[in-house]
Amino acid sequence: MPHDEVEARMQALVQSWEESSDQRSIFLKCYLMMTRNMHLAIQLDEFRDPDWVDHLVNHFAGYYFMALEAYEQDPAAAPPVWQLAHRAARDPDLIGIQKLLLGINAHINYDLALAVVDMLKPEWGELSDGLQEDRYVDYCHVNEVIGSTIDEVQDQVLEQVMPAMELIDTLFGPLDEKVISSLLGHWREKVWHYAEQLLKAMDVEDQVRLRLELERDAIKIGHTIGFTDRA
Template sequence: MIRQADTWEKSGDRRYIFLRCYSMMSTNMVAAIRAGEFKDCEWVATLINHFAAYYFKALTAYERNPAESPAAWRQAHQAAQHQKLHVLQYLLLGVNAHINYDLPLALYDCLCKEWPNLDETQRESRQEDHETVNVIIGKTTDEVQDTVVEPMAPLMAVVDQAMGRIDEWLLSQMISSWRHEVWNVAIRMLDAPEFVIRETIKKEQEQKALEKGEGLLRV
């Protein structure tokens, strides 16, 4: 992640903004796993690696042929390369594609084999680990704002001083809300009795992510 972000930043490719922030989040996630902050650290480690693989798979598809990449990622990549937007728009377009499209698929993949055999307590434990990530996102938001957002948008430093942590709180709350939604999407996929129903849910979620991205572009 860091190597690719460095390459993009040097070439002026604004896709580095999301990837730089994603690398910070990943570093903090690894630290939390090593510190034993989750109920099942091994499962969380598997999930974050699988989740990251979705990002790089979509990137590889886009670089090979944009039409082959998921619509939300195509939207984010094209906006970062060809449109002049605010730094937060570049960031959130990437966050949107990765959370609202990739994450429910990664969750499904990492839960599908074990889910039927988990009791209610074990299922709740998986959800609690998913929600613990929101705490780490909140802690990472300040770092992202200081090192990525403010250097590109100095006015944000003024906003940060005037509002204290309110602006970071609003950002992390939005992301947490998205993550709550996609957990429910993953559960719908797990409960779906047939492949065709899961594919319908997947397509519906892709369209929702695309619509959220369109909303970010209009801000």
């Protein structure tokens, strides 16, 4: 899906959800901001292989839309970590930052590993050490784009649903943004290593085991964010 179509589809959903007070808009509005900033960074030639990064960004978005479509048709058909995030968006006992982080958790700690594997698998056996490094460096540069977006997300998304965030931002300045940026960077580093393990897995049993482990870890993080039982 071309990046302009990705952004347009996200924007339409955000508008619809905001009009209907559906708080799934919290995560998606954040994701739209980050996606726009990623496309801008690509246009500014910030990556070693901008075409590869552009393909990854748009392919990654496809996982979000697939999970959403599955949930809309039959909630039980969506990946469990996304079931958790979508249910949480409608939970009045959870605050905005929890709903945001639950969406980010599902998309980074589950979807991203699968998207990276999809992108690297066709070329993995032929990539030189230098090209593997290029892929990793580009992947890591995304952390900087995310970090530069967090303040915007806090101002335009979280403060709308959590007025106290403005006070927190005033009292602590960039500290809270650095904490969130560091957390997401940690998650993305772990995801890269999961992707490498999946790419190196020689048989189907190992691949299935790793994918289930990936899913379990994401669900565990989700329950921690949402303060829910793991049962």
